[in-house]
Amino acid sequence: MSLYQRRQKTKKINEMMLNLPLWKKANLIAVYHAFKQEPSLSAFYSVWKNKICFPKIENKKLVFYTNKENLWEENKFSILEPVSKSKSKVSLKDISTFLIPGLAFDREGGRLGRGLAYYDKTLSSLQKKFNANDFLNQVLFIGVAFTEQINPITLPLSSQDVLMNCLVTDEFVLWPVNLKKGGT
Numbered sequence: 001m002s003l004y005q006r007r008q009k010t011k012k013i014n015e016m017m018l019n020l021p022l023w024k025k026a027n028l029i030a031v032y033h034a035f036k037q038e039p040s041l042s043a044f045y046s047v048w049k050n051k052i053c054f055p056k057i058e059n060k061k062l063v064f065y066t067n068k069e070n071l072w073e074e075n076k077f078s079i080l081e082p083v084s085k086s087k088s089k090v091s092l093k094d095i096s097t098f099l100i101p102g103l104a105f106d107r108e109g110g111r112l113g114r115g116l117a118y119y120d121k122t123l124s125s126l127q128k129k130f131n132a133n134d135f136l137n138q139v140l141f142i143g144v145a146f147t148e149q150i151n152p153i154t155l156p157l158s159s160q161d162v163l164m165n166c167l168v169t170d171e172f173v174l175w176p177v178n179l180k181k182g183g184t
Contacts, residue, residue, distance in 0.1 A: 001146070001148070002174075006037070006039075006146075007082065008040045008170075009039070009146050009170035010040050010170075011037045011043070012170035012171070013041075013057060013144060013146075013169065013170050014041060014042075014044050014130065014166060016168050016170070016172075016173055017041065017044045017144070017168055018043070018168070019100070020049060020166075020168070022097065022140070022175065023047075023048060023051075025050075025095045025096075026051060026097050027051075027094060027096040028030065028051055028052070028053055028090060028093070028094050028096060028097075029048060029051050029052045029053070029095070029096070029097045029098075029099065030053050030054070030055065030064050030097065030098040030099065031044070031045050031052050031053070031054060031099045032050070032054065032055060032099065032100070032101050033054060033072065033079065033080040033081070034101070035077075035078075035079045035101070037142075037143055038101040039101070039145065039146060039170075041099060041144065042111050043101075049068070052066070052130035053065055053066050053067070053090045053095065054067050054082050055081070055118075055122075055175070056075075056081040056082055057075055057077075057079075057118060060118070061118065061121050061122045061123075062118050062119065062121075062122040063089060063093065063174075064089070064090050064095060065082045065083075065088060065090065066088045066090060066091050066169065067082035067083075068088075069083075071083035073117045074135050077137060091168075092122070092123075092125070093125060095139070096139060096140065097139070097140045097142060098123060098139070098140065098141050098142065099142050099144050100119055100141055100143055100144065100164065101113075101143075101144055102143055102145060102149070103149065104145075104149050104150075104151050104155060105145050105150055105151065105164065105167055106147060106150070106151045106152075106153065106154050106155045107150065107151075107152075107156075107167075107174060108154055108156045108161065108163070109141075109163035109164040109165065109167070110154060110155040110161065111143055111161065111162070111163070111164055112151075112155050113154070117160065119162060120160050120161055121160075123162045124160060124162055124166070126139045130150045138158075140166065141162060141163070141164045141165050141166075142164060142165065142166045142167070143166070143167045143168070144167075144168050145166035145167065145168075145169055146169060146170055146171070147169040147170055147171045149169075149178045150167065150169060150174075160165070
């Protein structure tokens with residue numbers, strides 16, 4: 001897709017994200033700094049800047065930090081992370097919603113990441129059976145992608161893969177997505 005198309009689709013994703021009915025109740029929202037072709041959530045996190053944190057790779061897992069000073073450094077994979085001196089570590093148990101990028105997603109909540117399983121290793125301890133009737137009182141995993149990244153067939157997943165509860169694209173929000181697989 002062209003740069004113009006990506007910008008237009010990113011704008012629509014941010015609008016979809018901002019219109020979800022769960023942000024006022026969210027304690028802390030884990031977002032990501034867009035890498036390469038991922039949708040940027042900059043409009044979303046400029047609105048919720050006091051409620052967000054960002055991942056940083058430490059000891060082969062993701063650790064989340066606030067970054068109120070908006071200072072960034074590249075890690076060994078060229079992904080931007082909060083600068084060490086500007087960050088404040090947050091506990092995983094304090095995060096109510098995780099916005100998660102991926103290379104591809106399926107309609108059942110499966111996610112194909114970049115192959116190093118940082119999100120899966122980190123979030124597996126939070127994975128529980130998803131209750132669609134009580135979604136505001138549980139940890140949510142929301143996949144963020146362009147519509148072109150939604151695979152029409154089920155992705156091959158391992159038992160360690162964390163499933164998304166919701167998918168947000170530039171054209172639709174799919175909620176809840178993973179009830180058929182036993183949920184997260």
